[in-house]
Amino acid sequence: MRTSLDEIKQLEAYVFKQQSPEESLLMQAQLHLDKGLAERLEDQKKVYGLVQQYGRKRLKEEISQVEAQLFGEAKHRSFKERIFKIFNL
Amino acid sequence: MxxxxxxxxxxxxxxxxxxxxxxxxxxxxxxxxxxxxxxxxxxxxxxxxxxxxxxxxxxxxxxxxxxxxxxxxxxxxxxxxxxxxxxxxxxVDGVGEGLISDQIPQEPAHRDVWQFLEQAGQKCMEMLKAFYYDRLSMEQLAGQFGYQSTRSATVQKYKCLEKVRDQVKQKSLTHEDFIG
Missing domain, CATH: 1.10.1740 (Rna Polymerase Sigma Factor; Chain: A)
Structure with missing residues (x-):
């Protein structure tokens, strides 16, 4: 694996606390000394947050599609009627 | 399940x-x-x-x-x-309090963020989502995305991470851009 990818892997292990205490300490020291590395770590954390947001957005789309099926398709008519009745619709 | x-x-x-x-x-x-x-x-x-x-x-x-x-x-x-x-x-009593640690975030306020995601490459975002959000195993990831081995899937996952990270840096996107 390329050096830069190896670094990403190590930063990931640091973020998710998958390192041994020694490795983690070493990483902390490196982050203290290397500003560029610290910046890359912060950017990488942002990516994890971004992926989480993206995942939720996509999941909500999937759920909305299921909901649309249940309220729109003829084969689910009894379900829809049952729900509408609850709300006196 | x-x-x-x-x-x-x-x-x-x-x-x-x-x-x-x-x-x-x-x-x-x-x-x-x-x-x-x-x-x-x-x-x-x-x-x-x-x-x-x-x-x-x-x-x-x-x-x-x-x-x-x-x-x-x-x-x-x-x-x-x-x-x-x-x-x-x-x-209102506090029934159910403490049950949920996560809050459902609002849709991001900035449309740019989603445009940016498109640019980062749909396949990369899907792959990262499958691993970090859906929490597929490396074997499942390799299978779903058509890689011969878990090793090549792993390398690709880190490449995608790097690609998106570079874009984050370039655009100086902040956390606020994502949570709106």
Whole structure:
């Protein structure tokens, strides 16, 4: 694996606390000394947050599609009627 | 059940079943408390997201408890929603408090973020999502994305991470851009 990818892997292990205490300490020291590395770590954390947001957005789309099926398709008519009745619709 | 959640088709079946089993009860519950069908739909959608995230991250919840668990999340979300609307906060008890650590975030305020995602490459985002959000194993990831080995899938995953990270840096996107 390329050096830069190896670094990403190590930063990931640091973020998710998958390192041994020694490795983690070493990483902390490196982050203290290397500003560029610290910046890359912060950017990488942002990516994890971004992926989480993206995942939720996509999941909500999937759920909305299921909901649309249940309220729109003829084969689910009894379900829809049952729900509408609850709300006196 | 976790295996069922690893593919879009499996998730569809899973959510269909949950709607059929649990949505009518929630609808009744919310209707009795003055809520609308739109309220019930919103609350249920958000509950399913939270439930899904719990399932992918933690030990499976026993089958017979699933419905009760999902209903607990929904009831908690409904209370929160009701509290926000109500001026009489003290009348609402704290049932369900502490059940949920995550909050459902609002859609990002900046459309740019989603445009940016498109640029980062749909395949990369899907792959990162499958691993970090849906929590597929490396074997499942390799299978779903057509890699010969877990090793090549792993390398590709880190390449994608690097690609998106470079874009984050370039655009100086901040956390606020994502949470709106």
């Amino acid at each position: 976790k295996d069922q959640l690893t593919s879009p088709a499996g998730r569809e079946q899973f959510f269909l079943r949950l709607y059929q089993e649990s949505f009518p009860d929630l609808a009744k519950y919310i209707q009795k408390r003055g809520g609308t069908l739109a309220d019930a739909k919103d609350v249920f959608q958000d509950s399913l997201v939270i439930y899904y995230e719990q399932l992918t991250k933690e030990k499976p919840i026993a089958n017979q408890k699933q419905q009760a668990y999902l209903f607990g999340i929904a009831r908690h979300l409904w209370f929160k929603r009701y509290q926000q609307q109500s001026r009489f906060l003290n009348e």
